[in-house]
Amino acid sequence: MNITMVMSGGIGKRFGTAIPKQYNMIKGKPVIDYVIDACRRSSLTDAVVVVCDPQCVSFSKELENGNLDIVHNGPERCWSIYNGLNYIKDNYNCDKICILDAVAPFVYPKLIDDYFSKLDDYDCVITCQKITGELGNYEFEVFDRNDFYITQSPEAFNFRMLYDCFDPDAPTSEIANQLPKNAKRFLNFEFKNNLKITYDFELKYAELMIDYFKSKNVVSSKIYEKEDFITEGLRSYLLRKYKDETNNWLDFISQNYQKLFIKWGIESFVANQTSKFGLILNADSKTFGKIVLKFIPKFINRYDFEKNFYLSHKNTYLCPVMEFDDEFSALLLKQVQPAKYASFEDNVLLTKFWNTVIGSLVTYNESYIAVDYYGGLKKRMLNCSKVPFMKNEVSFVLKNAVHLYDNVFKNKKNYYIHGDLHEFNIIKNIDYYVAIDPIGFKAPAEFETARFIRNDILKNTGFGLKERFELLVNYFSKWFKRDLIIYAEYIDLAYTLYNSTFENDTPKQTEIMFDLLSTVSGYIANDKLKGNIN
Known part of the structure; x- marks a missing residue:
């Protein structure tokens, strides 16, 4: 007591x-x-x-x-x-x-x-x-x-x-x-x-x-300083890679947060320490109850895409977005409890979730504010000279990925997809899963499964890369053709392989992803690739 x-x-x-x-x-x-x-x-x-x-x-x-x-x-x-x-x-x-x-x-x-x-x-x-x-x-x-x-x-x-x-x-x-x-x-x-x-x-x-306090719209007598908004996740990436831009962004939040806190009735918060690409606050609001407040830096150019995907997919499989604020590039989301990450072993609930995801797919049209997946893939191929390590290997797989996309997907219908449905973006809300942190890609539907497959295999390397890949491809074959799942996986691994060289200080994680790429390439006929990755 x-x-x-x-x-x-x-x-x-x-x-x-x-x-x-x-x-x-x-x-x-x-x-x-x-x-x-x-x-x-x-x-x-x-x-x-x-x-x-x-x-x-x-x-x-x-x-x-x-x-x-x-x-x-x-x-x-x-x-x-x-x-x-x-x-x-x-x-x-x-x-x-x-x-x-x-x-x-x-x-x-x-x-x-x-x-x-x-x-x-x-x-x-x-x-x-x-x-x-x-x-x-x-x-x-x-x-x-x-x-x-x-x-x-x-x-x-x-x-x-x-x-x-x-x-x-x-x-x-x-x-x-x-x-x-x-x-x-x-x-x-x-x-x-x-x-x-x-x-x-x-x-x-x-x-x-x-x-x-009243003149500054202070909700409680607690005054937060810049240091209260700096997390380990921000230190590990944004403050390391974009020091000046990130400090300016944090200065703006620390100097103006009370305006947003009074607007949404936020009384207190605990900062999520793991998020690398934004500031996530688990907060108590006298207006909305338990919520998640997400600040997305303008300089990473993601806020508009994420906001618009949430707004266009209300009442589907996404965590409900309750409010947004363009000045702060901030989203107010309903807090999910118990918020456990998705697991492939939780097969029944996961299948219900994927049924909803696939059933909610919408054909892309120009009214959607979306990230062009194919455009991003080609841009990465052309920018390989900027990669900090493993330049030749990354360049090689990206050329293969663009060639494979041209052969298989270039003329396929594009959908407006979440694009980042890995286990950490699928969380449990009592007895069902919801998704968070959409990218909002314009891409073929098969790419929706790619990052779940990637993360699950990398988390379970002891299972065997090939064995786990087979298991997951067979699982998702109930929704998509097996060969298209494999092709999409190869292409997206190349896409994120490029990203990993900038997000990590050493090649270790990139090398692990390269091993997975080698495994996936074994399922693809040589004529689909410009060269053999092995």
């Missing part, structure tokens, strides 16, 4: 008013009510306990409204905490506790949820601030400020560990210092705009901050 405990026993000796500072007003609302409201809206909080002077209950609507527990405060903060811990032990089966100050009004629900979640891996979570000024002491000794930090509320703890260690007469007011030395501590330096109201003039600061 998770419990938030709000400390409201202070009388505010430095504050200068007859009423304790936590009951003074900010924008017509007592300071403490901002904190209690955040606790109530925390999705992981099971109960709220407030430690306070019972005579002050009438100062707060949140306290008067009930649906929380009130515990009598002690003579000092440590004794108030002790009273609260004893009350919780006697009345609840508590696993995790988050302790907040009634005078720190900018705490927000997602922060509390994050702290409770962190306790799955840590014994305590401490809100901290770096020391930005110089550090002095009354003995005039020299200290390095980087050896110190400031602690603040909220703090969260493994309840049993804290209860067993807590001493109200301890010579420290920092709760975490009472834990064993070997306790696992997480220090959170990211709650930068945390304000503890100590003096009366800080009420005005708080009002100005609230006005600032």
Whole structure:
């Protein structure tokens, strides 16, 4: 059980008013009510306990409204905490506790949820601030400020560990210092705009901050910086290959995201760390619920193609797109749960999915905003001089691929296809699969299976390249002719072989794909290729 405990026993000796500072007003609302409201809206909080002077209950609507527990405060903060811990032990089966100050009004629900979640891996979570000024002491000794930090509320703890260690007469007011030395501590330096109201003039600061949040369309008091939007996936590719363009794009997002967040009611997010070609945020929206926000950089020239494919394939096999924003090149998608990737072993659901995909195929016409697959293939063949490694091998297979396309597919009907239906773009939504991240190719229908076959084989190399290829070709033969599946696979492997030389720093992945190309070429008559790949 998770419990938030709000400390409201202070009388505010430095504050200068007859009423304790936590009951003074900010924008017509007592300071403490901002904190209690955040606790109530925390999705992981099971109960709220407030430690306070019972005579002050009438100062707060949140306290008067009930649906929380009130515990009598002690003579000092440590004794108030002790009273609260004893009350919780006697009345609840508590696993995790988050302790907040009634005078720190900018705490927000997602922060509390994050702290409770962190306790799955840590014994305590401490809100901290770096020391930005110089550090002095009354003995005039020299200290390095980087050896110190400031602690603040909220703090969260493994309840049993804290209860067993807590001493109200301890010579420290920092709760975490009472834990064993070997306790696992997480220090959170990211709650930068945390304000503890100590003096009366800080009420005005708080009002100005609230006005600032509203003027900037801030949904919550959490302020994100550029670093919050930089993922490992972006570091591994876009920031490495297109450093200046990617930094400019991230600057735009970090400086303007609040405009989009208020438009779509986004309250918090967790960034997907694996996506290489865009920024994916798993987010909570007060308007749409659990959603995925996808930012696509304009300089990779993919947003319009992806958006238009989603819009032209509503109510088919795609994950529902709920909104889009052209200024940000952003898509708002329904979040899929449990979001497991497709597996060939999940044969029944996968077959249902492919039946829907094939049944949803539409003939290409000029009204569609599509990527010309054949044009892209020829462009890659002509640009082989730019390939960073394996130039001759890549050039050879691309010439074969263009020759094969000319022989087999050039006069076939083109469809408007997803074009990237590999396992990571087919995800499970309860009891069926949906697709994400379409490219939107103008291409023959047989190319729709190519990337699923490629990824499945590369994931299961221990099965044997030839054996796995046979298995998958036989599977997809229920929808397409066997030889056309094989030809499309060879051509698309050549297409993506070219891509892999730019997406990877070493030839290793390209060499693995080249081995698969060699396997596939063994199924193609020599007269279909300009030369034998082997």
